[in-house]
Amino acid sequence: xxxxxxxxxxxxxxxxxxxxxxxxxxxxxxxxxxxxxxxxxxxxxxxxxxxxxxxxxxxxxxxxxxxxxxxxxxxxxxxxxxxxxxxxxxxxxxxxxxxxxxxxxxxxxxxxxxxxxxxxxxxxxxxxxxxxxxxxxxxxxxxxxxxxxxxxxxxxxxxxxxxxxxxxxxxxxxxxxxxxxxxxxxxxxxxxxxxxxxxxxxxxxxxxxxxxxxxxxxxxxxxxxx
Amino acid sequence: xxxxxxxxxxxxxxxxxxxxxxxxxxxxxxxxxxxxxxxxxxxxxxxxxxxxxxxxxxxxxxxxxxxxxxxxxxxxxxxxxxxxxxxxxxxxxxxxxxxxxxxxxxxxxxxxxxxxxxxxxxxxxxxxxxxxxxxxxxxxxxxxxxxxxxxxxxxxxxxxxxxxxxxxxxxxxxxxxxxxxxxxxxxxxxxxxxxxxxxxxxxxxxxxxxxxxxxxxxxxxxxxxx
Amino acid sequence: xxxxxxxxxxxxxxxxxxxxxxxxxxxxxxxxxxxxxxxxxxxxxxxxxxxxxxxxxxxxxxxxxxxxxxxxxxxxxxxxxxxxxxxxxxxxxxxxxxxxxxxxxxxxxxxxxxxxxxxxxxxxxxxxxxxxxxxxxxxxxxxxxxxxxxxxxxxxxxxxxxxxxxxxxxxxxxxxxxxxxxxxxxxxxxxxxxxxxxxxxxxxxxxxxxxxxxxxxxxxxxxxxx
Amino acid sequence: xxxxxxxxxxxxxxxxxxxxxxxxxxxxxxxxxxxxxxxxxxxxxxxxxxxxxxxxxxxxxxxxxxxxxxxxxxxxxxxxxxxxxxxxxxxxxxxxxxxxxxxxxxxxxxxxxxxxxxxxxxxxxxxxxxxxxxxxxxxxxxxxxxxxxxxxxxxxxxxxxxxxxxxxxxxxxxxxxxxxxxxxxxxxxxxxxxxxxxxxxxxxxxxxxxxxxxxxxxxxxxxxxx
Numbered sequence: 001x002x003x004x005x006x007x008x009x010x011x012x013x014x015x016x017x018x019x020x021x022x023x024x025x026x027x028x029x030x031x032x033x034x035x036x037x038x039x040x041x042x043x044x045x046x047x048x049x050x051x052x053x054x055x056x057x058x059x060x061x062x063x064x065x066x067x068x069x070x071x072x073x074x075x076x077x078x079x080x081x082x083x084x085x086x087x088x089x090x091x092x093x094x095x096x097x098x099x100x101x102x103x104x105x106x107x108x109x110x111x112x113x114x115x116x117x118x119x120x121x122x123x124x125x126x127x128x129x130x131x132x133x134x135x136x137x138x139x140x141x142x143x144x145x146x147x148x149x150x151x152x153x154x155x156x157x158x159x160x161x162x163x164x165x166x167x168x169x170x171x172x173x174x175x176x177x178x179x180x181x182x183x184x185x186x187x188x189x190x191x192x193x194x195x196x197x198x199x200x201x202x203x204x205x206x207x208x209x210x211x212x213x214x215x216x217x218x219x220x221x222x223x224x225x226x
Numbered sequence: 227x228x229x230x231x232x233x234x235x236x237x238x239x240x241x242x243x244x245x246x247x248x249x250x251x252x253x254x255x256x257x258x259x260x261x262x263x264x265x266x267x268x269x270x271x272x273x274x275x276x277x278x279x280x281x282x283x284x285x286x287x288x289x290x291x292x293x294x295x296x297x298x299x300x301x302x303x304x305x306x307x308x309x310x311x312x313x314x315x316x317x318x319x320x321x322x323x324x325x326x327x328x329x330x331x332x333x334x335x336x337x338x339x340x341x342x343x344x345x346x347x348x349x350x351x352x353x354x355x356x357x358x359x360x361x362x363x364x365x366x367x368x369x370x371x372x373x374x375x376x377x378x379x380x381x382x383x384x385x386x387x388x389x390x391x392x393x394x395x396x397x398x399x400x401x402x403x404x405x406x407x408x409x410x411x412x413x414x415x416x417x418x419x420x421x422x423x424x425x426x427x428x429x430x431x432x433x434x435x436x437x438x439x440x441x442x443x444x445x446x447x448x449x450x451x452x
Numbered sequence: 453x454x455x456x457x458x459x460x461x462x463x464x465x466x467x468x469x470x471x472x473x474x475x476x477x478x479x480x481x482x483x484x485x486x487x488x489x490x491x492x493x494x495x496x497x498x499x500x501x502x503x504x505x506x507x508x509x510x511x512x513x514x515x516x517x518x519x520x521x522x523x524x525x526x527x528x529x530x531x532x533x534x535x536x537x538x539x540x541x542x543x544x545x546x547x548x549x550x551x552x553x554x555x556x557x558x559x560x561x562x563x564x565x566x567x568x569x570x571x572x573x574x575x576x577x578x579x580x581x582x583x584x585x586x587x588x589x590x591x592x593x594x595x596x597x598x599x600x601x602x603x604x605x606x607x608x609x610x611x612x613x614x615x616x617x618x619x620x621x622x623x624x625x626x627x628x629x630x631x632x633x634x635x636x637x638x639x640x641x642x643x644x645x646x647x648x649x650x651x652x653x654x655x656x657x658x659x660x661x662x663x664x665x666x667x668x669x670x671x672x673x674x675x676x677x678x
Numbered sequence: 679x680x681x682x683x684x685x686x687x688x689x690x691x692x693x694x695x696x697x698x699x700x701x702x703x704x705x706x707x708x709x710x711x712x713x714x715x716x717x718x719x720x721x722x723x724x725x726x727x728x729x730x731x732x733x734x735x736x737x738x739x740x741x742x743x744x745x746x747x748x749x750x751x752x753x754x755x756x757x758x759x760x761x762x763x764x765x766x767x768x769x770x771x772x773x774x775x776x777x778x779x780x781x782x783x784x785x786x787x788x789x790x791x792x793x794x795x796x797x798x799x800x801x802x803x804x805x806x807x808x809x810x811x812x813x814x815x816x817x818x819x820x821x822x823x824x825x826x827x828x829x830x831x832x833x834x835x836x837x838x839x840x841x842x843x844x845x846x847x848x849x850x851x852x853x854x855x856x857x858x859x860x861x862x863x864x865x866x867x868x869x870x871x872x873x874x875x876x877x878x879x880x881x882x883x884x885x886x887x888x889x890x891x892x893x894x895x896x897x898x899x900x901x902x903x904x
Contacts, residue, residue: 017254020246020291028243029400032295033319034796056866059760062314063402065246065291069258075546075615078526082737084536085763086314088288088404093259094527095571095647105615113609118712119547121609129606136606140599140616147592154581154588157565157573159647163527163557164592167546168615174255176289178314178402188734195547195611260570282640285534300756301772301841308511310762311537320753321797321873331841339835344486345773347835355832362832366825366842373818380807380814383791383799385873389753389783389846390818393772414508421773421837469706472698472743480695481852484747485771514766515854517698517743521710538766540740540856545711626707628741628856630766 003211006204008072009197010106011170014204016212017067023049023215026179030060046215053219061180061216062086068175068205073105075167076198079189086181090174094162098152104141105168110134111196120193141166179213183220229437232430234298235331235423237396240430242438243293249275249441252405255289272441279445287406287442288312294401294431299331301393302424305415312407316400320388324378330367331394336360337422346419367392405439409446455663458656460524461557461649463622466656468664469519475501475667478631481515498667505671513632513668514538520627520657525557527619528650531641538633542626546614550604556593557620562586563648572645593618634661635672681889684882686750687783687875689848692882694890695745701727701893704857707741724893731897739858739894740764746853746883751783753845754876757867764859768852772840776830782819783846788812789874798871819844857891861898 004016027045028037030052038045052060072080081089110133111121125133144166151161177185182205188194189202209217230242253271254263256278264271278286298306307315336359337347351359370392377387403411408431414420415428435443456468479497480489482504490497504512524532533541562585563573577585596618603613629637634657640646641654661669682694705723706715708730716723730738750758759767788811789799803811822844829839855863860883866872867880887895 018246018251020244020293025244025293029293029316029402032316032398032400034322035318035398037295059314059316063293063316063400065402067246067251067255067289069263073615074530074619078530081533082541088285088312089534090255090258090285090289092261093571096260107612107615110603110606110608110612112607113604119545119611121611125607133603133606133608136599136602137616140596144592144596144616144618147588150588151562151585152565154562154585155564155577156562156585159571159573160559160562163525163559163620164589164596164618166596166616166618167526167621169619172258172261174258174289176255176291176404299841300845304752304756307759308767315760319797333838333841336829336832336834336838338833339830345771345837347837351833359829359832359834362825362828363842366822370818370822370842370844373814376814377788377811378791380788380811381790381803382788382811385797385799386785386788389751389785390815390822390844392822392842392844393752393847394841395845470698470703472696472745477696477745481745481768481854484768484850484852486774487770487850489747511766511768515745515768515852517854519698519703519707519741521715540737540764542707542710542737542741544713548712624710624713626710626741628707628743630854 003208006207008200008204010108011103012071012073012105012201014201014208015069016208017069017174019064019066019212021064021213023213025064026052026060026213026216029063030057049215049219053223058180061183061220062178064179064213066177066179066182066209066212068177068208069172070175070201071170071172072201073168073197074171076201077171077173079195079198080185080201083181083185085184086178088176092172094165095159098158099145099148099162099165099169101145101149102142103170104145104166105170105197106138106141117193121196141168179209179216180220182209183217187221229434232433234426234430236334237329237331238297238299238427240427240434241295242434243295243400245290245292245438247290247439249439251290252278252286252439252442256283256286275441275445279449284406287409287446288404290405290439292403292405292408292435292438294403294434295398296401296427297396297398298427299394299423300397302427303397303399305421305424306411306427309407309411311410312404314402318398320391321385324384325371325374325388325391325395327371327375328368329396330371330392331396331423332360332364332367343419347422367394405435405442406446408435409443413447455660458659460652460656462560463555463557464523464525464653466653466660467521468660469521469626471518471664473516473665475665477516478504478512478665478668482509482512501667501671505675510632513635513672514630516631516665518629518631518634518661518664520629520660521624522627522653523622523624524653525620525649526623528653529623529625531647531650532637532653535633535637537636538630540628544624546617547611550610551597551600551614551617551621553597553601554594555622556597556618557622557649558586558590558593569645573648593620631661631665631668632672635669639673681886684885686878686882688786689781689783690749690751690879692879692886693747694886695747695852697742697744697890699742699891701891703742704730704738704891704894708735708738727893727897731901736858739861739898740856742857742891744855744857744860744887744890746855746886747850748853748879749848749850750879751846751875752849754879755849755851757873757876758863758879761859761863763862764856766854770850772843773837776836777823777826777840777843777847779823779827780820781848782823782844783848783875784812784816784819795871799874819846857887857894858898860887861895865899
């Protein structure tokens, strides 16, 4: 049975909603160039897929589609949505929906600011400092949600009240994407330079895509730039 | 059984290769905005679909995909490929493949140049003139293909020899497209101002899309601009 | 002198960084269809532009470009970035940069939740309730920023610490967009159903675009769907 | 004075119509990430540009735009228009315009079909065979145009009559493109595997882009995959 749901972070998930095609779809889209079509995937197709990926002939990989339902913190979606090519997103709206309590991300461990790489992190914040960080983080998010509820209670519209909610708040998204675009997302976001939190989502997506298009995904990832 | 193949013009076709989703996919993509999801399509969903289309909320209609295999004359594909949003194309290559004989489009009737609309046609070229037109058309295309074969025989590469082939030559394409983009293609290309030949393809596509997403397509077409 | 900067909300702005073309560029891109080109814009061009907009021939409007530098709250950018067609964004990164104090949006007046339109607002929260809302809002955002600074002080990396910052935080973006895509943004986001805060940005963008492509923008907005 | 026009093939050209930005635009779009902006391009910017290109941070390269007016044979445009990302095209229409005589491409030399690479060419068709090929090519195109004129004379509409015109016919296009997309076009189409005829256009585009964004283009091309 294919993998259709994986838990990610403390409250998130990636679910496969639907998909179109298989490794064979890539091969058949490519073979239209020389007027051929196959019903069963075989060894020769593996060679063709490898050739396409090596030579940057990416269009056959886009005759595929997957829809995922994802729950992730807003700061993760802000990175995710930079991937716009062959990607469609529909997100839960904070104008319609009142946010429930405790639906924010809390890190299990806090990482230290990296010294050389200005945008990265390294090691962990240990001991007392770590405990303090955890308490501050949790308290600030809880308080923000409580104050948000008070604003709603005072009659303030949801679209304004949400301004005080934290960037770690969970949201939900429908994401429809071609295999090529999914592979690009996986490549960039499983990279060690990506933020650890989005890496966890990228690994989950990778595990699901691997079951659907194993050979095509392998070829795309192997032939990516170093 | 769903409609999976239609003949178009004298030698063309539209075949449905694969698709993802149904009317329900559109509804569920939209409902993620307010955190809901359904398993069965019902009457309320029809209202939601109509509302989305009326208010130009088009993103839910893009969580769908279809792949078609199309055989059409090159001048038709040149119009078709102007539709680039949410569309992927893979085409047979005249660099790889030697074109067979008699694979060009021949009109059954010739239309007269329109007088007011500079880009249109009206009425038909009748009688002797029509017969002459038919003879000229057929002879010119046949001759071009025969001369192409001679060039190939002289050792000329296919990529240069094809320069003398006519724009009415048939080609084949894999086309992957979202429902929204398919509806846009149908709307513009079934319009009376579109060239008659591409209208025939647009009607074929419409008949196939209608079976896959009947309510969503109807809503998109009804709410299009006049 | 053209308008190159407008203040928006309490701390935001829209600045015009660069642009390419004028009404004449639209006309010349359209006239390539019939093999013509002009050096000076005249009355006949106004008719052509109106015709193009009326008949949904939008491609000539995309042979133009503008780059804006925008400072806006994150929740505004989250709506803005749904406009992805012919749009490019580069945003300040909370992984690189430590956020300064007091750089969050504070509404002058709070609007009430609308009763019928679930995603809208109507009227204002007056009197004591309004004062309380203001105090809660300001205090929650200030506190979040203060706690963020504490997390940074404890050695927590910026990419994690920012999770507790509010959605009303200001960010900065470079936005490059074609005239057609800018007109689409203006049309949807100056609409009364758009959130009031993004409407203010859409009006600012409109005033700047109007000076650059007055006739083309007018035609695009007049021929939009009702 | 910048390079604004280059002749290509026997009757084609590439003209620069307009452009937006410079190397500095790329740098400033990137620097918005860490909240900085410069007025003059200096050595440090060269390092930043190299870093961006090396690490596949391509979005800053898209805050630029160029419009070209290109005259090329239809089979060249069919390859060109596969480059759809950040590219806009407007083409002369064979429905509006009656084609003039002798506006088709005639190769100076004919290349031989390659034996190993099925889609390539190698060496030239020499001597008698070459002369015959030239005569066949020229005669077939001339005849097709003459027969096209006869169809028009019989009252046949332009949109049907053009079906017998050859793929080597010249057309004209307005092309608006970002620097990143132009670099991608240059990289793929100056490659030895591209058809020789489109290589000539890609070299012309390269010479013009080099004058507008010398450092940014260099960085993008150097860091391309081998």
